[in-house]
Amino acid sequence: GAGVSQSPSNKVTEKGKDVELRCDPISGHTALYWYRQSLGQGLEFLIYFQGNSAPDKSGLPSDRFSAERTGGSVSTLTIQRTQQEDSAVYLCASSLEGARGTGELFFGEGSRLTVL
């Protein structure tokens, strides 16, 4: 499809393990965001990539979290030494122009992470 694709859709892991979440944005979209949403809560900003600029990592909750975007396309969010409080849905979104455009973010269906 032509939408934002995320994988895995569900991930169950044990506390202390590392996980990688992948996002494949819409082709040609220069802006890519990662958000986290816990049950019944709003979207918590994690990181923002815009073109070739340095990413805004100000929302990453700890140094266990990192993200990269290779070739201006696919992005990977890595969580090291997972903790139970990391359990959430991790949402990736892309947009054509970033925040200064229409503001229309296209979201993937999310990766639901459960840390036991």
Added chain:
Amino acid sequence: RKEVEQDPGPFNVPEGATVAFNCTYSNSASQSFFWYRQDCRKEPKLLMSVYSSGNEDGRFTAQLNRASQYISLLIRDSKLSDSATYLCVVSSYKLIFGSGTRLLVRP
């Protein structure tokens, strides 16, 4: 203080009612404003942008008050299908979401 604050609700209203949500933001440098809608267990989707002059899209009206740093969304003639969480979004250069206001429209 959160950058974007919303009343979580829920707002429980009968079909046909008019309902309004407000949202406040803390960053006076914010330039772009939006309302998104999120259905249960689904991803958020853009409902409408918010312009300084106010704008309307069918039964939905959005307004911005820069001096007071708040945004509003008015829904007229509520439908059952309007039941969802409404997310206020504010941007200076990156998009920050509020926690959302939950709307329940009952028959």
